[in-house]
Amino acid sequence: ILNVEQSPQSLHVQEGDSTNFTCSFPSSNFYALHWYRWETAKSPEALFVMTLNGDEKKKGRISATLNTKEGYSYLYIKGSQPEDSATYLCAFKAPGALNFGKGTSLLVTP
Amino acid sequence: NAGVMQNPRHLVRRRGQEARLRCSPMKGHSHVYWYRQLPEEGLKFMVYLQKENIIDESGMPKERFSAEFPKEGPSILRIQQVVRGDSAAYFCASSPSRGAGGESPLHFGNGTRLTVT
Numbered sequence: 001i002l003n004v005e006q007s008p009q010s011l012h013v014q015e016g017d018s019t020n021f022t023c024s025f026p027s028s029n030f031y032a033l034h035w036y037r038w039e040t041a042k043s044p045e046a047l048f049v050m051t052l053n054g055d056e057k058k059k060g061r062i063s064a065t066l067n068t069k070e071g072y073s074y075l076y077i078k079g080s081q082p083e084d085s086a087t088y089l090c091a092f093k094a095p096g097a098l099n100f101g102k103g104t105s106l107l108v109t110p
Numbered sequence: 111n112a113g114v115m116q117n118p119r120h121l122v123r124r125r126g127q128e129a130r131l132r133c134s135p136m137k138g139h140s141h142v143y144w145y146r147q148l149p150e151e152g153l154k155f156m157v158y159l160q161k162e163n164i165i166d167e168s169g170m171p172k173e174r175f176s177a178e179f180p181k182e183g184p185s186i187l188r189i190q191q192v193v194r195g196d197s198a199a200y201f202c203a204s205s206p207s208r209g210a211g212g213e214s215p216l217h218f219g220n221g222t223r224l225t226v227t
Contacts, residue, residue: 032212043201044153046215089152093212096166098143102152 004092006101013080013108020076021104023090027071032093035064035075038103039086047075047088080108112137114204115184116219123192123226131187131222135204141165142185143216144177147199156200159185160207192226199223 005024013019025033032051036044048057053068061078077084087103115134123129135142140161145153155169159179170177174192179185189196200223203216 034212034215036215043218043220044203044216045218049213049215051211051213091216096158097155097168098158098212098216099155100145100153 004090004099004101006088006090006104008104009102010105011107013106015081015108015110017080017108018076018078019080019106020074021088021106023073023075023101025071025073025090025092026094027069029094030068030092031095033066033068033073034091034093034098035073036089036091036100037086038089044089077106080106082108082110084108114139114202114217114219116200116202116222118222119220121222121224123224125193125226126191129189129192129196129224129226131189131200131202131224132184133187133202133204133219134184135202136217138206139204139217140207141205142179143203143205144170144185144187145201145203147201147221149198153201156187189224192224194226197224197226 007022034049035047038044048064050066055066057064063076066073085108087105089100089103091098091100117132142159144156157170157177158166174190176188199221201221203218205214205216
């Protein structure tokens with residue numbers, strides 16, 4: 001099983017702050033990189049799927065970038081709101097499995 | 111348009127019994143993934159199935175665990191002779207056939223929480 005590392009493990013920011021998290025993954029046999037948002041008591045929901053080196057995706061205040069050559073992806077949240085509080089998971093698609101990192105737990109306080 | 115349905119939501123088994131977890135993928139999806147979430151850990155990949163085929167079972171313990179996705183009916187994750195260490199939340203996710211290369215996001219069910227007493 002291929003290692004997917006996420007940092008930081010947890011993050012606490014104030015409402016209005018901008019923040020970013022890192023996902024690192026193996027740079028060989030790359031198929032796709034996924035980001036998911038997982039709120040407490042719910043199931044994970046997809047944010048982005050990226051497949052090409054240099055991909056940038058945006059959804060509202062959240063965006064992500066991808067560097068497959070060096071094996072990392074960043075997720076950015078601009079102007080964090082309390083409703084952004086969740087665990088953010090990245091997942092690396094190899095042939096076969098889609099392997100998840102342990103996630104970054106974000107808490108945004110008013 | 112129903113999402114991914116998992117049942118039961120909660121399952122309690124005594125040590126040595128069998129646990130059967132069911133997952134009905136979204137309509138039109140032919141790929142199913144099973145994950146296990148242990149306390150303080152993330153989602154651990156167990157098995158990836160296509161209709162009637164196991165594509166990757168590298169994350170599944172060799173003994174006591176099996177999975178199937180028949181042509182008709184839900185995918186089943188079966189745990190024989192359960193032990194306390196099997197207590198966890200088990201999540202199923204599905205994707206369409208065009209997502210075999212990872213270009214489609216997974217849609218998750220709400221999970222089955224297995225407790226072994």
